[in-house]
Amino acid sequence: MKETLRLAFIGSGTMAEAMIRIAIKAEVAVPQRIVASGPREERGQELHTRYGVATCTDNRQALTVDGGDVDVIVLSVKPQVMPTVLNELRGAIPPQALILSIVAGVNTKTIAQGLAHGAIVRAMPNTPAQIGQGMTVWMATSAVSEQQRDQARCIFQAMGEECYVEDEAQLDMATAVSGTGPTYVFLMMEALTDAAVHLGFSRRVAVQLVTQTVLGSVLFARQSGRHLAELRNMVTSPGGTSAEAIYQLDKGGLRTVLSKAVWAAYQKSVRLGAVVNGAASISASPPDENHRGEEERP
Numbered sequence: 001m002k003e004t005l006r007l008a009f010i011g012s013g014t015m016a017e018a019m020i021r022i023a024i025k026a027e028v029a030v031p032q033r034i035v036a037s038g039p040r041e042e043r044g045q046e047l048h049t050r051y052g053v054a055t056c057t058d059n060r061q062a063l064t065v066d067g068g069d070v071d072v073i074v075l076s077v078k079p080q081v082m083p084t085v086l087n088e089l090r091g092a093i094p095p096q097a098l099i100l101s102i103v104a105g106v107n108t109k110t111i112a113q114g115l116a117h118g119a120i121v122r123a124m125p126n127t128p129a130q131i132g133q134g135m136t137v138w139m140a141t142s143a144v145s146e147q148q149r150d151q152a153r154c155i156f157q158a159m160g161e162e163c164y165v166e167d168e169a170q171l172d173m174a175t176a177v178s179g180t181g182p183t184y185v186f187l188m189m190e191a192l193t194d195a196a197v198h199l200g201f202s203r204r205v206a207v208q209l210v211t212q213t214v215l216g217s218v219l220f221a222r223q224s225g226r227h228l229a230e231l232r233n234m235v236t237s238p239g240g241t242s243a244e245a246i247y248q249l250d251k252g253g254l255r256t257v258l259s260k261a262v263w264a265a266y267q268k269s270v271r272l273g274a275v276v277n278g279a280a281s282i283s284a285s286p287p288d289e290n291h292r293g294e295e296e297r298p
Contacts, residue, residue, distance in 0.1 A: 005028065006066060007028075007070060007072050008070040010059050011078075012036040015127075015129070016076040018130040020034055022130075037057065037061070060089065060092050063092055071151065075099065080276075090115055098119050100152055101123070106272075107277050110273075110277045119143045121144060123171075124171050124175050125160075125179070129160055132159060134159045135160060135178040138156060172273070176263070189211070196209055
């Protein structure tokens with residue numbers, strides 16, 4: 001598969017570039033068998049110079065590369081652009097091709113109807129995929145063959161970790177948690193860095209302290225296998241600095257604000273898709289303001 005897989009990227013933005021870079025690095029595909037389509041010629045030239053991939057500004061033209069039909073077509077455009085893209089590609093999809101969509105909110109039914117093609121994988125990766133440390137949540141329609149599932153899984157594993165779900169509704173949930181998640185982490189790191197500078201550290205040292213602390217905490221949490229609340233309790237001595245800090249965080253409503261942020265991101269993902277999908281309502285209920293966002297202890 002690594003020698004023959006042909007990839008077409010409809011949309012040549014940041015995530016498409018990350019997937020191209022990772023696919024080449026992991027030898028999922030070779031540059032000569034990757035094509036990226038986008039509206040700006042200068043962007044295409046950038047990708048060609050950096051990675052040696054073929055580029056074009058015609059989406060239909062992108063469906064053939066290296067003398068043959070593409071195997072995987074990655075839809076990586078903005079949700080608002082999807083109706084135009086689906087209309088452009090309808091009737092031109094190679095019969096054996098897999099459609100892999102990373103477009104937020106747009107469901108597989110809409111894509112299948114728009115393209116008159118049933119083999120669709122819908123996925124939600126996140127930005128750490130750019131360094132092979134991403135988290136991708138994905139699902140596949142019943143028309144996707146086992147070989148095509150393996151192709152999709154191979155791409156996602158090259159980007160980091162992957163999690164397959166049966167319920168497509170969880171893709172919008174994943175958009176709000178793991179897809180948008182780096183934003184929450186970066187904002188927290190930025191706030192901690194500013195606080196360290198306020199205390200008197202230089203910004204260079206503050207960034208080092210915060211970055212390594214977050215990295216070490218994540219690795220420790222993963223390797224320990226313990227509940228997050230248990231890990232927090234390990235560093236929270238009675239009457240100590242951590243207890244005082246947690247008191248202020250809870251007093252400021254950190255958990256509630258974070259829960260509301262995730263809910264708002266979820267609603268936005270659903271609304272973005274509703275414009276294309278023709279849906280107008282959100283079936284789930286908002287979280288209780290007193291919800292603490294913790295799993296039950298085993």
